[in-house]
Structures are given as structure tokens and as C-alpha cells.
Amino acid sequence: MKPIASLSLDLDNKWSYMKTHGDAGWESFPSYLDIVVPRTLQFFKERSLEITFFIVGQDAALDKNTESLHSISEANHEIGNHSFNHEPWLHLYSKPELETEFRRTEEAIAKFTNQRLIGFRGPGYSLSPTVLEVLAERGYEYDCSTLPTYIAPLARAYYFFKSPEMSDEEREKRKKLFGKFADGFQSLKPYKWRVGEKSLVEIPVTTLPLFKTPIHASYVIYLSTFSKTLAKTYWKTAIEMCRVSGTQLSLLLHPLDFLSGEDAPELKFFPAMNLPIEKKLEFVSEILEVFTGKFEVVNMREHAATVAAENLKSLDYGKQAA
Numbered sequence: 001m002k003p004i005a006s007l008s009l010d011l012d013n014k015w016s017y018m019k020t021h022g023d024a025g026w027e028s029f030p031s032y033l034d035i036v037v038p039r040t041l042q043f044f045k046e047r048s049l050e051i052t053f054f055i056v057g058q059d060a061a062l063d064k065n066t067e068s069l070h071s072i073s074e075a076n077h078e079i080g081n082h083s084f085n086h087e088p089w090l091h092l093y094s095k096p097e098l099e100t101e102f103r104r105t106e107e108a109i110a111k112f113t114n115q116r117l118i119g120f121r122g123p124g125y126s127l128s129p130t131v132l133e134v135l136a137e138r139g140y141e142y143d144c145s146t147l148p149t150y151i152a153p154l155a156r157a158y159y160f161f162k163s164p165e166m167s168d169e170e171r172e173k174r175k176k177l178f179g180k181f182a183d184g185f186q187s188l189k190p191y192k193w194r195v196g197e198k199s200l201v202e203i204p205v206t207t208l209p210l211f212k213t214p215i216h217a218s219y220v221i222y223l224s225t226f227s228k229t230l231a232k233t234y235w236k237t238a239i240e241m242c243r244v245s246g247t248q249l250s251l252l253l254h255p256l257d258f259l260s261g262e263d264a265p266e267l268k269f270f271p272a273m274n275l276p277i278e279k280k281l282e283f284v285s286e287i288l289e290v291f292t293g294k295f296e297v298v299n300m301r302e303h304a305a306t307v308a309a310e311n312l313k314s315l316d317y318g319k320q321a322a
């Protein structure tokens with residue numbers, strides 16, 4: 001039997017990229033959901049995959065997105081909470097602010113599905129003890145906001161380099177974007193947090209065992225723009241290392257993995273947005289084939305249920321083992 005692994009997609013919309021990047025025009029919430037949702041649903045249907053879509057509450061609150069978002073739950077995918085405002089500095093929010101953030105997202109999502117939300121991923125991998133507390137109180141069962149990687153400071157440097165017009169104040173807020181170097185010492189394997197009397201399952205976004213470099217699709221697609229052979233070798237090695245080390249992989253996808261610069265001209269400067277869409281989809285298809293060949297791929301809900309059933313000791317925030 002193949003080991004279990006999960007697949008999810010953070011449905012970051014065009015405006016949230018523009019907002020994080022400090023671009024004008026995001027305030028009218030420009031959307032590409034009508035392009036990317038049908039495309040991804042078709043893609044997963046052809047591969048008989050049921051995954052988890054992490055949805056931003058602000059998108060769910062707008063009538064123009066209701067039809068696209070409804071089609072996701074109609075296609076049997078799990079819906080997860082990806083915050084309301086998609087602010088990567090969520091760890092700076094107070095408890096009342098977080099409660100509002102969660103309540104608004106839950107109410108907006110309830111407009112198009114009666115699925116109960118049990119999973120959360122913070123924008124930009126932001127997490128705090130207060131976030132965990134609010135999750136536990138609201139009946140969530142798992143979190144997947146941690147990204148154990150050493151390269152966060154590098155990713156951040158690249159990002160600031162690409163955003164020269166940002167003010168000091170805006171920079172300050174984004175300081176913890178992509179995490180800090182010490183995040184690399186966090187566990188790759190799923191574990192449980194102790195939150196008061198309750199416990200929450202944590203499923204980290206998988207990074208390469210030992211090296212902790214990202215193995216989510218966007219990074220591998222970016223590598224492929226330099227050398228397809230290199231990217232594929234890296235990917236196959238990563239998958240094999242996870243299998244051999246018993247790491248339960250949780251692979252993360254983004255809308256930009258399914259879009260080209262023509263679909264979203266405002267985001268042209270993002271890595272690999274210059275790839276023609278056919279080439280990009282072909283490559284995503286190839287890497288997913290390697291993944292599903294080695295692992296039994298399920299949604300996050302099912303993955304979390306198997307972790308919950310394991311006899312694991314619950315850890316306090318900040319004490320997670322390497």
C-alpha cells in the first residue's frame with residue numbers, strides 16, 4: 001500500500017498578490033477566479049483527485065465569485081479557511097481581531113456551501129499561539145500554516161528587491177513574511193499542538209528532508225524555467241526522499257501554477273509567469289504524476305484524520321521538535 005499524502009491549493013486571488021506587493025488597484029478586488037477555478041477543476045477531475053481549496057473570505061463575500069466558488073464544493077473538494085483579508089501579518093492580530101476574521105470568513109463561505117470548515121492555513125504561513133487558540137475554540141481540527149524552511153530570508157530578500165517602491169512602514173509589516181531562519185528547525189512530520197484542553201493537528205507544508213528547500217509546485221516550476229531536466233530530477237529526488245524518510249508529504253499548489261502572464265498581466269513579474277500555459281500545465285501534470293505514483297493522495301481533512309488517530313504527544317506552541 002502506498003503511504004498517504006495530501007494535496008491542497010491556496011486560492012490566492014489576483015488582488016491579494018497585488019495587495020501584498022503594495023500595488024494600486026487591489027481595493028476593487030480584481031479576480032481571476034472565473035479563469036482559474038474551471039481550469040483547476042477540470043485538471044483534478046481528469047486525474048480523479050479530490051483536494052482541499054483554501055479560500056479567502058473576502059472573495060467568498062463578493063457575489064461576483066459565488067458561482068466559481070460554489071463549483072468547487074460541488075466537485076467534492078474540501079473547503080478550508082485561508083483568512084478573510086489575506087494579510088500575511090495575521091500573527092500580529094489581537095484575539096478579537098482574529099475572531100472577527102474567522103467569523104466573517106465562515107459566514108461568507110456558508111453562502112455557497114454547507115461544508116463545516118475544519119482546516120486553516122494562514123496567509124504567508126503566518127501563525128501565532130492566539131491563532132491556534134481561536135482555531136481550537138471555533139472547532140477547527142487542523143492547521144497547516146507552518147513551512148519548515150531555511151530559505152525564508154532569501155525568499156523575502158528577493159521579494160523586497162522586486163518591490164522597490166514599498167514604504168518603510170509597509171516593509172516593517174512584511175518582515176516576517178515567509179517565516180524566519182529558525183523555522184527550518186521545525187518538524188516536517190505532522191504533529192499535534194496542545195491548545196488548552198484541546199489538541200489540534202498540524203500538517204506542515206512539506207519541504208525537502210534535511211535540506212528543507214521548498215518542494216511546492218511553484219518552486220519546481222520556477223526551476224524548470226532554467227532547466228526542465230534539473231527541475232524533474234530535483235522533484236523525483238524530493239519525492240523519493242520523503243518516501244524513504246517516512247515523511248507524510250503535503251503538497252501545496254497555487255493559482256499561478258495554472259495561469260500564464262496572459263491570464264493575469266498584472267502578475268507578469270512573478271516567477272514562471274512567462275511560461276506558455278500549455279507548457280506550464282504539462283509540467284504540473286508531470287510532477288503530479290510522480291507524486292501520485294508514490295503516494296496515496298487525499299485531501300487535508302482525510303490526512304488530518306489519520307494523524308488525529310495516531311498516538312502522538314501534543315506539543316506546546318514554540319516547542320515543536322525538529
Ligand SMILES: [Zn+2]
Pocket residue numbers: 010011012082086122123124
Ligand atoms: Zn495565500
